[in-house]
Amino acid sequence: MSNDRYDHDGFELVFAAPAPGDAPDVVVVRRSALTGPGGHPVYLDxxxxxxxxxxxxxxxxxxxxxxxxxxxxxxxVRRAHPLREREPALGQDAGRGRRGGAGAARPAVREGVPTG
Known part of the structure; x- marks a missing residue:
């Protein structure tokens, strides 16, 4: 997805951890040009x-x-932190989308679909 669909307004959507001891899934979304059914801006990953x-x-x-x-x-739902958005995904094995163990010190931040 090209970056021209986004402005600099972003949020982190924090989803419940898929299993006890796992870090929660965090998906970064950016504002699009779309408006939702409630009249508010639509954000996409x-x-x-x-x-x-x-x-x-x-x-x-x-x-x-x-x-x-x-x-x-x-x-x-929280405002996206500019530095955090550039960090690599935590708790993943070589980008294959597998979650790390319970020893993760902080939630995985990535742009994509929550696993689980």
């Missing part, structure tokens, strides 16, 4: 799969981008 309408109060409404998608509500 780099793949265009994770899509959320986020209000000015930080309330997220997940929007389906595919026919068989199961939507999961994030447990927290």
């Amino acid at each position: 780099a793949t265009g799969i994770v899509c959320a309408e986020i209000s000015d109060r930080g309330e997220a409404r997940m929007l389906a981008t595919g026919a068989h998608q199961r939507l999961t509500r994030p447990v927290r």
Whole structure:
């Protein structure tokens, strides 16, 4: 997905950990030119799969981008930190999307789909 679809306004969607002891999944989304059904801006991750309408109060409404998608509500929505967005994914094995063990010191931050 090209970067021209985004402005500099971004959020981190924090999803519950898939298993006890695992770090929560965090997906970085950026504001798009779209508006959601509630009239608020629509935010997308780099793949265009994770899509959320986020209000000015930080309330997220997940929007389906595919026919068989199961939507999961994030447990927290926070403004994206510019330095954190550039960090490599934590708790993944060579980019293959496998999660690390329970020893992760902080949540994995990545642009993509929450695993689990």
